[in-house]
Amino acid sequence: MNVKPRIFIGSSSEGLKVAKYVKSYFANDFECFLWTDDIFKYNESVFDTLLKSASLFDFGIMVATKDDFTVSRNTNFDTPRDNIVFEYGLFLGRVGAGKAFVLQEEGTKLPTDLFGITTPRFVLADNLLQAEKLNDELRKIGNSMKEKMKIGELGLLPSTALAIGYYENFVALSCEALIAKGELQVGGKVFKKFEFNIVIPNDLDGDVKKKAKIFCTKLGLKEAKIETSGRGYPIWVTYKEGDDVLKIYDMPPTINGIDKAIEMYMKKGHIGKTTEQKLLEERELRNFKNVIQLLIDNDAYCKHLVRFVDENQEFF
Structure with missing residues (x-):
């Protein structure tokens, strides 16, 4: 499941040029969507769409350009559109402070609640974008987003908790039991080398247990059992004749x-899945896998045995 992380890029109409530049900058490593890219649907309020969008994306970048003129306490300020500030706050609440960014045009006043927070800035001179400064800021944002993709965080939906x-309760205990026991007998043959494969389904269409059964039947897998300190776990295994490596498979x-x-x-309240639902599934499956990978990387037993395979991967 190699779906790119998704970025929502918001701006005013006046800031759309900068937003398009941001989209092109990140296009290779991320799946980027401008607010003009069919985000807002017919017969649906802007507020409802924004609430949904904030959950569909991994990151949000808002472009705050000098579009409005505000007088506050007898002082004049250039300010961004109020909807840009609102959308930034919405994404902060949904995806977290480390995943929502506001790109601030130099000289633009943001709300006082954001004082003390370092915000990336850019310069527009005579409506021309000074790309060199912006590129440096976007590079920093890109590094921050990539770093965030390497850690598992609790979110509104349960993929992180389920992965842990x-x-x-299964992967770590099974690998510890295999290493401690040192061998497993299957079909009268004793194996001392193991490969633990976690099968991540391509989607959540249908019951995963049934998907797992189809997968195991397709590969002609045999059922065995791992005895751990807590309980015995049924597993599915396969091996080539003459091979000394026992390959273990599990679809969570x-x-x-x-x-x-x-x-x-x-x-x-309907049968079938909307595009938004499928996008959420993709994001949550990706996060589920990423969290498990992070845990595996910090466990010597699991790191030695475990790998991920795709549901449709061909074997042997």
């Missing part, structure tokens, strides 16, 4: 919880 539970059934949570969040 799956890792702690706990992923079903993500689908149920998304349906509740979307207040689903």
